[in-house]
Amino acid sequence: MDGFGLRLPTIQNWSCHSCSECCTRHVVEITEEERQRIVDQGWSDDDEFTEGTPVVVRDLGPFWNRRWRLGQKPNGACVFLDEQGLCRIHARFGEPTKPLACRVYPYAFHPQGRQVSVSLRYSCPSVVENKGRSVAEQESELKEMAVEVVPAGVTQAPAPGLRRTGDLDWLPFRQFVNSLEALMTPAEVPVATKLATAVRFIDMVSEANLDRLSDQQLADFVEIICGAARSEAEVAGESADGQNPPLSAAGRLLFRMLAAQYARNDSLSNWRTGLMGRFRLLRVGTRFALGNGRIPPLQDIDQPVTFDQLEEPFGGLTPEAEEMFTRYFRVKIRGLQFCGRAFFGFGLIEGFRSLALVFPSMLWLARFMVAADGRDRLETADVAKAIELADHYHGYTPQFNRHQYRWQVAMLARGGDIRKAIDWYSR
Ligand code: SF4
Known part of the structure; x- marks a missing residue:
């Protein structure tokens, strides 16, 4: 190494x-070596595993390249999870013998x-x-x-680049990343304002032709547009009359389809549902595209909530929720968990727009859970749960590596709807 x-x-x-x-x-994918270790541990002869649930299963990936995973009970829980909520492999053979994915x-x-x-x-x-x-x-x-x-x-x-891997060296690339983190840092600024400012910064980067600039010129450029994005946000804040403009009609449709990706419940047990499951997904997709009437059940919540209900104000964010979101974005930016290898090879521009869209998507999901509970104000716990549920998917679901998703993000950016969604769903 x-x-x-x-x-x-x-x-x-x-x-x-x-x-x-x-x-x-x-779903815990395991290597061939880990599979062999688990087989050698003799779990199949164990009384606890005589109920017919296999401890390892080879059904991930295409049929010509099947990969192994740990077995799961019908409710989606790992087959090694015991009644006390602890790992049986850990308890019997020690932490180092667990699959790497579980240890990391x-x-x-x-x-x-x-x-x-x-x-x-x-x-x-x-x-x-x-x-x-x-x-x-x-x-x-x-x-x-x-x-x-x-x-x-x-x-x-190579660095993830601005638009594609390698179109920028690490040194200048890191200047863009550091600026994004700096924009997201001030604790006294509402997270929606910071994020909208960072999106404006990214819009300015995407509009500029940076070919043939030296490292020093790039550093100057980053500083200038960082300041410009902040100034724009201040002016917009001073001239705002307390009204948030809604998303465009096309933006609303695209955003709903995106929010649905984060709000679904995709444990292995409920996505292997064959033709019926695909038909159900299609029906749900159509309801989201139409965007009127009752929202289909999400996250196993089947209370009547309408699409219109989620467009009302929900009382803004608590200081604790502000802190959670600020920390979330700072950790993801600093850790580069939004572009390059962490996000299907996206460059900084596309990757950050995708990350920014997580915020209104999480708030849409939080609103859904609140409305289903018969309330109309967001509490800290609602936001925490929505962050937990939505982050499960971001960068880990193949849906985000599809052409359709990239097109959605590009269209939302082009119409200025990313910033509108940030403001609209945080109110
Ligand atoms: S979700 Fe987090 S806290 Fe809970 S068992 Fe897993 S690692 Fe531990």
């Missing part, structure tokens, strides 16, 4: 609190030149709530983990 340092999300805390959420929601979660490692950046998945409730030890204090454990996870030659990996 080549030598590298870690770039840590120093504002984040995390320790596992054994809530078993990850063991009930995630919720951490994610991404190359960043001579460094490897560390990010976290917010599908873990302890990450969302910032509970546990400071990540900075875990540096030596994370280094050991990185040695196992990070592929050889990682320091040679």
Whole structure:
């Protein structure tokens, strides 16, 4: 392994609190070596596994390249999850014998030149709530983990670029990333304002022709447009009359289709539902495209909520929810968990627009859960749950690697609807 340092999300805390959420929601892919180790552990002869649920299953990927995963009970929970919410492999053979994916979660490692950046998945409730030890204090454990996870030659990996991999070297690329993080940092500025400003910054980057600029000229350019995006946001804030313009008609449709991707419930147990399942998905898709009447059941919630209800104000964000979102974006940006290898090879522009759209999508989902509960104000717990549910998908569902998704993001950006959605759903 080549030598590298870690770039840590120093504002984040995390320790596992054994809530078993990850063991009930995630499909755990395993290598051939891990499969053999589990088979050798003799679980199939164990009384606990005589109910017919296989401990390992080979059904991931196309038929010509099937991959293994851990078995799951009919409710989607890992077959090794015991009644106390603990891992049987861990209990009987020790933590190091668990599959690598289970040991690494919720951490994610991404190359960043001579460094490897560390990010976290917010599908873990302890990450969302910032509970546990400071990540900075875990540096030596994370280094050991990185040695196992990070592929050889990682320091040679090209930067994700602005539009495509390698169209910018790491040094100037990092200036753009640092500016995005700086725009998202001030604690006294509402997260919606910071995010809309960062999206404006990205819009300006996308409009500029940066070919043939030296590193110094690029650095100057980044500083200038960062300041311009901030000034624009201040002017817009001063001239605002308290009214948020709604999304365009096309923007509303595109956004609803996007929000549906984050609001669905995709455990293995309910996406392997054959023809009927596909028919149901098509019907749900049509309802979202029409966007009127009652919203189809989402996340196993089947209370009557209409599309129109979610367009009303929901009382804004609590200070705690503001903090969660600010930390979320800072961790994702610093950890590069929005572009390059972490997000289907997207460049910085497209990747950041996708990340920004997570915010209104999470708030749309939170509104749905609140309305289904007969309330009309967002509480911190609603936002925390929506972050946890939606982040489960971002960058991990193949839907986001489709041409249709990229087109949706581009169209929303072109119509100025990303910034409108940020403001509209945060009110
Ligand atoms: S979701 Fe997080 S806190 Fe819960 S068991 Fe998994 S790693 Fe631990």
